[in-house]
Amino acid sequence: MLAHVESACLVGMEAAQVHVEVNLAKGLPYFSIVGLPDAYVREAKDRVVAAIRNSGFEFPSRRVTVNLAPADLKKEGAFFDLAIAIGILRASEAITITRWPRCIWLGELALDGTIRRIRGALPLARSLSQKGLKEMVLPTANAEDVSFLRKIKVRPFTHLKEVARWLTGELESPDVVSRPWKPVERPEGTDLAEIKGQAAGKRALEIAAAGGHNILMMGCPGSGKSLLAQALPTVMPAWSLEEALDASQVHSLSGSLRSSGLLDSRPFRSPHHTVSSAALIGGGDHPTPGEISLAHRGVLFLDELPEFKRDALEALRQPLEEGQVHIRRVRGRATYPSECLLVAAMNPCPCGYRGHPKRECVCPSHRVQKYLAKVSGPFLDRIDLQVEIPALKVEELFAEETSPEPSEFVRARVERARALQADRYQDNGAGRRTNASLRGRELKRYCGLTEEGKNLLKSAVERLGLSARAFDRIRKVARTIADMEGAENIQASHIAEAIQYRALDKKPAAY
Template identity: 45%
Template sequence: MVLFRAGCPLHNEFPPEANSIAPRRRVSMTAHAPTVAFAGIDCLDIDVQVQIAAGLPAFTIVGLPDKAVGESRERVRAAFNALGLALPPKRITVNLAPADLLKEGSHFDLPIALGLLAAMEVVPPDEIEGYVALGELGLDGRLAPVAGVLPAAIAARAAEKGLICPAAQGGEAAWAGGIEVLAPSSLLALINHFKGTQVLSVPEPRIAEDESSLPDLRDIKGQETAKRALEIAAAGAHNLLMIGPPGSGKSMLAARLPGLMPPLEPAEALEVSMIHSVAGQLAEGKLLRRRPFRDPHHSASVPSLIGGGLRAKPGEVSLAHHGVLFLDELPEFQRGALEALRQPLESGRAVIARVNAHVTYPARIQLVAAMNPCRCGHLGDPALACSKAPKCGQDYQTRISGPLFDRIDLHVEVPAVSPADLALPPPAEGSETVAARVAAARAIQAERYRGQPIRTNAEADGEILEAVAAPDAAGRRLLAEAAEQMRLSARGWHRVLRVARTLADLEGVEGVHRLHIAEALSYRRLMPGRNG
């Protein structure tokens, strides 16, 4: 029997000798094709079992598949037809084991197809079992990209297996290292590889290049206090809140923060890329090197910020892992969405509760927020303020809860820019100069926390914080007095110490002194309508 017709779209891609695959007659058997399901960025082993038995013709998929997996039946059937391969007129049963785990996503197409090919003895069954496979089949037999290839490759390496994935994601899978990666462009190419009539090339790891230049801090005139706070935030990965009237440059300052931050370390890049891979947002399978900068609209819901939905996808807080989450017009966000940020800010994890399981994504973020002092934005200007001032400012700012406000390390006023500032020449110090100081401070922190599960001062807590940020006697007295007058919480006390430690690192000094404590305290703000 000639398997691949001359009219097949893929017929001319390979030599004529590749187009004669004849399955042999055999009694019913069960073939196995390993794949994975995703729980956050963790992978769960799935055994795709395919049995072809005597009986009325049928094609059934069992094992708690969702709609996308159930529709694999039609995609696989169409792909086989495109290759000139007819399914046997028997009872075909596909079981996705374990059967009590919900299977979601189109990446089950390829392992189901491989299981069928193994059961029909088109490809060797024992070779299929040595690979973890995932990929979506097109109706013409081509393989389309799917989410989660990088975590799947790392799971395959842990299981001492190879990986089969679409060609577009071969470079992504190659970052796992130490495993055999097959990245065919089509099901036909994969069949020919196993038949020995074609050799698939070994994919090379690919990394995303910084094609677009980041905006420069030199573009901002005036706002020296806000620039200083931005530098401190970049150096220690501290949370930052900017409060000021419209047009004062809050969004411009936030947009220039990525240009001050160092690129991702290799371990960080792998972790961030795994999250983006699961979310299906890893462009062309290239590993990320630039720190994420996410700026969702203030209409964002809780699932879009924290994560969730039908398949428990990562939210903005996880997509910003090891980077910046910028929330402009902070009080305009839904109250529930803002309150949901409190747990990720404290723990560095986003936990999504589902009926049958809890899914956890990493979410070690740097929160940068901007807001107007009131709804009209001109609370401090009697000529422009509305008739409800100052009551409108108190009502507007108290939309941010005390616990969330307390989790922000730096609070800075961003006043309106005066015409005199706009007439000044561009500042002499740009992003490159500030980024060099930030990099030096980050290098000090990397050495200090070597061997610890933390990387920056913003993550230091407990005994570690007491050991590295203990101020001198004068600094401790100042902090105690200020804590009493400002009614700082224990969390506020610790955040002052973290900022002071970063200030000392920027100066390159070992100890935390009174001046560092004083400057750190200047960035703690009591919002109207609160006693502390």
């Protein structure tokens, strides 16, 4: 007797369909799983045998062969337990099946037959739905994760026994209650109104959010860099369902999604500087997404930037540039998304007080240069905005600002600038959404300069010794500043402001 059951597993964020074939043959009782299973899939044998018996069914005393196809796809994880068990029940005719819907079966089995939560249910369901599949069986514990998907019917079950009774027609399947989408009204993070002074820093944050630009803040300890970084999510555009799904599916995969469904505001990840490059960009024998992917559609905050390991920063370059991470595997590779805003912070020197109005810096100049050099070069080239955050003077600390601008006002302006960009790039074909994501020729097309602007930029390049990359960065930032004003063309004033955001390019000459 032969039975076919459809299941699936994840390759990166993509679902790959897996055909589960169960064959029963005469001979001494034996149970084998073939088709490139990993250790965890091989152990499905023990789980499936126990789950079938403990659900009150007989396990066939025949030769049971389970084949997972396609053969060249490495099968990982506990996605297939349920499909294998159902295949065995069908092939052995242990139950009289009256309905056999065309659906994808996913679920891990506990020894008592309970269907356990699986990792990555959201990306699996979303990807299967995008491939046109209409129906799937999932563990009830995963039902909330997928309750926002509209195009795929999900049948949630908690026990193998229930599934069997559904197939025999004794029971109707429960439904997933689909829920309306509602993000939190006030995103997590520091409101700009709570931050004293720092007008230039706030302006730079607004530009970063408006154009999707990475930003580096340099300032003494206590100048408020971390507070400003934490304010970034509060000025980014409102959190949409599509973005929430994009971000949540990465968290679903890493197993960190709370049981209440989707992330209700933008992720803000701030790994410690001792983080390994694998934890930062993802990897491992069973690949899991790293911090940069967990920050997808949100913010990745690297405090004390020069303290990060050099190889970790190097590893970030390509994902920052491409918006996705490729992790090489024994067979093929896994790809995870990594479109996040990078906000980094650093001191101006090892002791932290260079340029402080009151305190003395004790660093010899060669140590300052070495410190700054840690983040120079190719990594710095990925950062469009580099700003100095001056220490607040005592008067500023005690000054009562008459009406500090709250984040929601800034967010409204950011959304207008983003809407202009979305309009401009909708026919681009390359999937660009922000000024920061423009590449090569697109820059020429969308960031044209006036004669005056060109001259200004040319003299700045000569004076500051800027690289070709810095030259491009300035044009993109100027495009964003123009968008914030609603200006169609980039004016000299926009270029002039954008040049101000190259604090580190200017630094070496000052020592």
